[in-house]
Amino acid sequence: MARMSSPTAAQKFHAYANPARFMALSARLLMPLWILSALVIAVGLWYALFNSPPDYQQSETVRIMYVHVPSAWLSMFGYSVMAVASAVALIFRHPLADVAAKSAAPLGAAFTFLALATGSLWGKPMWGTWWEWDARMTSVLILLFLYLGYMALWATIEDPLRAARAAAVLALAGAINIPVIRYSVVWWNTLHQPASVFRIDGPTIAPSMLLPLGLMAVGFTLLFITLHLVKMRAEILRRRVRNLRLARAASAGEG
Amino acid sequence: MSRAFFALLLRDIRLAAGVGGGGGMAVFFFLVVVAIVPLGVGPDRPMLERLAPGMLWVALLLAALLTLDRLFQADNEDGSLDLLSAGPLPLELVAVAKSLAHWLVTGLPLVIAAPVLGLLLSLPPETMPSLILAMLVGTPALSFIGAVGAALTVGIRRGGLLASLLVLPFYIPVLIFGVGAASAASAGFEGEAGRQALLLLGAITLGSLVIGPFGAAAALRANLR
Numbered sequence: 001m002a003r004m005s006s007p008t009a010a011q012k013f014h015a016y017a018n019p020a021r022f023m024a025l026s027a028r029l030l031m032p033l034w035i036l037s038a039l040v041i042a043v044g045l046w047y048a049l050f051n052s053p054p055d056y057q058q059s060e061t062v063r064i065m066y067v068h069v070p071s072a073w074l075s076m077f078g079y080s081v082m083a084v085a086s087a088v089a090l091i092f093r094h095p096l097a098d099v100a101a102k103s104a105a106p107l108g109a110a111f112t113f114l115a116l117a118t119g120s121l122w123g124k125p126m127w128g129t130w131w132e133w134d135a136r137m138t139s140v141l142i143l144l145f146l147y148l149g150y151m152a153l154w155a156t157i158e159d160p161l162r163a164a165r166a167a168a169v170l171a172l173a174g175a176i177n178i179p180v181i182r183y184s185v186v187w188w189n190t191l192h193q194p195a196s197v198f199r200i201d202g203p204t205i206a207p208s209m210l211l212p213l214g215l216m217a218v219g220f221t222l223l224f225i226t227l228h229l230v231k232m233r234a235e236i237l238r239r240r241v242r243n244l245r246l247a248r249a250a251s252a253g254e255g
Numbered sequence: 256m257s258r259a260f261f262a263l264l265l266r267d268i269r270l271a272a273g274v275g276g277g278g279g280m281a282v283f284f285f286l287v288v289v290a291i292v293p294l295g296v297g298p299d300r301p302m303l304e305r306l307a308p309g310m311l312w313v314a315l316l317l318a319a320l321l322t323l324d325r326l327f328q329a330d331n332e333d334g335s336l337d338l339l340s341a342g343p344l345p346l347e348l349v350a351v352a353k354s355l356a357h358w359l360v361t362g363l364p365l366v367i368a369a370p371v372l373g374l375l376l377s378l379p380p381e382t383m384p385s386l387i388l389a390m391l392v393g394t395p396a397l398s399f400i401g402a403v404g405a406a407l408t409v410g411i412r413r414g415g416l417l418a419s420l421l422v423l424p425f426y427i428p429v430l431i432f433g434v435g436a437a438s439a440a441s442a443g444f445e446g447e448a449g450r451q452a453l454l455l456l457g458a459i460t461l462g463s464l465v466i467g468p469f470g471a472a473a474a475l476r477a478n479l480r
Contacts (some may be wrong), residue, residue: 090473103451138427145424149417153407165409165477168472170421173403177424 014125019236022096026229033229039169044215052212062209064122071115072219074224075143076178078108081173081228082150086168096232098164101171102154102173103231107224116140135184139177160239259344260352267356271325281318281361281369288314291370300377307376308386308438310428311369315390319397322361323422324415326353326405327475336409340479348470354395354402354467362394382438389436389453393429396460399467400425406474432456 055062068239081104089097120130121138131137150170157163203210304305313362330336369390370383380385389444404422408414435452 142424149421149424152417152420156411157416162478166474169470169474169477170407174424200377
C-alpha cells in the first residue's frame with residue numbers, strides 16, 4: 001500500500017486529468033477570475049485614457065498603444081499556450097491537453113485580429129497607411145493564418161481524438177513563427193517600431209506609460225485565462241453530449 | 256532498407272508519370288495561370304517585367320499546392336498506406352521518398368517550364384539563371400513542407416483544399432525569399448540582399464528536408480490509427 005504522503009507534482013498533474021475534477025475546480029475559479037479581469041482592465045483603462053501623458057510626438061493617438069500592444073502580446077501568448085498544450089498532448093497524452101489547445105485557438109485568433117485592426121487604425125494617422133508589408137505585420141498576418149488553419153483542421157476531422165493529434169502536429173509546426181515575430185523588428189529594420197519594452201538593456205518607454213501598459217497586459221491575460229476556462233468547459237460538455245448521442249444511436253441500432 | 260526506399264521512390268515516380276497520375280497537370284496549370292495574368296493586369300510590358308518573378312513564383316506555388324492531395328490520398332484509398340506503415344521502412348523515410356518523388360515529378364518540370372513561361376511575362380533573359388537557381392533551391396521545400404499538410408488531411412473528403420490552406424502560411428517565407436533570390440532588382444533585394452535571400456531559402460529547404468518528414472510521419476500516425 002502506498003505511503004499516505006502528500007501527493008507529488010506528477011500525481012497532482014494526473015489528478016487534474018480527470019475532467020470532472022477540472023470542471024469542479026474551474027467552476028469555483030470562474031467568478032473570481034471574471035471579477036479580477038474586469039477590475040484590472042478597468043483600472044488599466046482609466047490609467048491609459050485619463051491618467052497617463054500624451055506622447056510628445058503622437059499626442060493623444062498614442063493611447064491606441066494601450067490596446068494594440070497587449071493584444072499583440074496576447075496573440076503570441078495564445079499561440080504559445082496552444083503549442084505547449086499540443087506538445088503535452090503528444091508527449092504525455094494528458095487528456096485535457098488537446099482540449100486546452102483547441103480552446104486557446106479562437107481566443108488567440110481574436111487577439112491577433114484585434115492587434116492587426118488596432119495597428120491599422122493607429123497606422124493611418126501615424127504612418128499614413130492602413131497597411132504595409134513590413135516584416136512584423138506580415139509575420140503577424142501569417143500567425144492569423146496559422147490560427148485559422150488550426151481551427152479549420154479541428155472543424156474538418158470528425159473524430160475528436162484523431163483531430164487532436166493532427167492539430168497538435170500542426171500547432172507545433174507553426175510554433176517557429178513566434179520567435180520570427182518577436183525578432184522580426186530586430187532582424188529587419190523596416191516600418192514597424194523596434195522593441196522598446198522587452199529588451200536586454202531594459203525598457204525605453206517612460207514609466208508613466210509603462211504602468212498602464214502593464215496593467216492592460218495583465219488584465220488581458222486574466223481575460224484570456226477566464227475565457228480559456230470557459231471554452232474548455234464548453235468543449236468538455238460538447239464531447240459528453242457527443243458521446244451520449246453516439247451511445248444512444250448505438251443502442252437504438254440494437255433495439 | 257535502402258532498397259525499399261528506392262523501390263518506393265521509383266514506384267511513386269512511375270505512378271505519377273503514368274496514366275491517371277497527373278504528372279503533366281501541374282505544368283499545364285502553371286501555363287494557364289501564367290497566361291491569364293497578362294489578361295488580367297494588362298499587357299503593359301514594363302509592368303509585366305517587374306511582376307514576372309513574383310507572378311512566376313505565385314503560379315509555381317499554386318501549381319504545387321494543387322498536386323499536394325495526391326501525395327498520400329491515393330495510397331490511403333487503396334490501403335497501400337497501411338501496408339507501408341507496417342513495412343520495413345519507417346514512416347519518416349516513406350514521407351521522404353514520397354516528397355522526393357513529388358519534387359522530381361512536379362517541382363522539377365515546373366522549374367524547367369518557368370523560364371520559358373517567363374517569356375510570356377516579358378521576363379528579362381539575364382534574370383533567368385538566378386530564377387532557375389532560386390526555384391531549384393526552393394521547390395524541394397514546397398514538396399517537403401507540403402507533405403506535412405497532405406499527411407494532416409489524408410482521409411478527409413475534399414481535404415485537398417484544407418491541405419493547401421494549412422501549408423500556405425509556411426510557403427510564404429519560401430515565396431518571399433524565392434522572389435528575392437530570383438530577381439536582382441525586385442522587392443528591394445539587390446546584389447548582396449539577393450545572395451542573402453538565396454542562402455535563407457537554402458536554409459529553409461534544408462530545414463524542411465529534416466523537419467518535414469518527421470511532421471508528416473507524426474500526422475500520418477495520427478490519421479492512420
